[in-house]
Amino acid sequence: MSGIVLPRRQLIARAGGLVAAAGALPLLSGCDAINEAPAVRKILSMGEEMHRASQRALTDRDALAREFTRADLSPVFRPNGTRLPEGEAYAAHAARGFADWRVAVTGLVARPLSLSMADIRAMPQRSQITRHDCVEGWSAIGEWTGVQLSRVLAAAGLKDSARYIVFRCADRIGDADYYESCDLVDALHPQTILAWALNRQLLPIANGAPLRLRIERQLGYKHAKYLSAIEAVASLDGIGAGKGGYWEDRVDYEWYAGI
Amino acid sequence: MTDLPPAMPPVRVYRHRLPTRLWHWLNALTLLVLLMSGLMIFNAHPRLYWGQYGANHDRAWLEIGSTRDAGYLRVGSWKVDTTGVLGRWTDGEGATQRWAFPSWATIPTRYSLADGRRWHLSFAWLLAIALTLYMLWTAFGGHLAKDLHVRRGEWAPRHIWRDIKDHARLRFPAGEAAARYNILQKLSYIGVIFVVLPLMIFTGLAMSPGFNATAPWLIDLFGGRQSARSIHFIAAWALVAFFLVHIAMVLLAGPVNEVRSMITGWFRLPPAKGERA
Structure with missing residues (x-):
């Protein structure tokens, strides 16, 4: 969940025309007007689609992200995004050590589930030492332990009509809950896990306690923290603003964050 | 007066073929957008x-x-x-x-990592596709053999040193010699087309977590993702340095003639010594 992006953008976008006209630097404002033009944004979004399509088409869909050794770990694994979800409900869960935390698995599944942290830890576990790449440019290496998402989805019985997996989070930024989504290629990838431990310790709150997604071939903001629900859907329409994630909806981050 | 020879008409040569001109201007735009959007991305974590x-x-x-x-x-x-x-x-x-980096140097001018990435990742396609085509044309269309190929004599240290001295004294080739690239031009163009621009593309790709999974050798080549990011940054400034020298040379060698030749292809040879009336 890396992304310190000012949520002022929409406001600025609306005022953009006025600012551009009144700007002290007409040339630069002209550039910004180009940046805001819907047709330009549409063309620019083709670049993302080309990256996604070419990576899916030309690269091995099951290729594993590099796994490191403990000698390679970052001395400090930097948290980013929400570091402490607001609200009494989360605070109460944290005070009880997340003993009553549940993760709902719903949507296009044959057997909806409600998993406790004990249920999740009772399933077969995977540990992986991987590099976390923030969209901002920094990287940190950490050791993650958790259950493969594919096992959870298999237990729930993913229906054939499911195309995407949506991850609901307990943290709210501004006026909306954080959420993310991915396609089934990444959802069923062996390194995509629901992690409850970082560097062999229980996941710290700043890093997403009690449970976060690890989706190792994409950038940090896809790795949803404070997971409360997992939903299988046929389409991302109607979820949030329909772009598949909190930052995607708000500032136009790429939905496919493999680049 | 009547003793003077009649003024010789300036000799014009067809110096830049269409692919070179097209690629030059497309590349100028592409690199400008990539640099300014790249500085925006850098601003997210400087x-x-x-x-x-x-x-x-x-x-x-x-x-x-x-x-x-x-x-x-x-x-x-x-x-x-x-x-x-x-x-x-x-x-x-x-x-x-x-x-x-200040707003006059970035795309967009106000801070937006998301928009900077949109511009950068889209124009990266233009750079990569145009460069690939231009490299193929350079290698197989005769540009390499005809214009960029460094001849045996040109590798001589004495020859290179003389060209450096000529550049430093702003003594530019005239007459027939001006129709061809000199050794420093050849080396810098070859360096940009075959070394620095590919380095930009590959260090950029090495920062893609998706591509890393498929091609871990690429990231190993650069010594890690953060090393790739550092090399990407350094190489970008190497291109800026090339641009500054390039512009300085154009201005000193005759900006109208130089720019016109990159638009129309036709270059007017500066008269050699003694030809001047």
């Missing part, structure tokens, strides 16, 4: 590292930052005050900003 990882708690070899009332650039242990340009500057509305 620190560079060597190795696989690197974040705020790790030692950065390069950093642009600010103290309470000054901006600075730090490279290793060398630190320089950059107030007004880098790290701390005043925007068009008079407000103090603390982003690394």
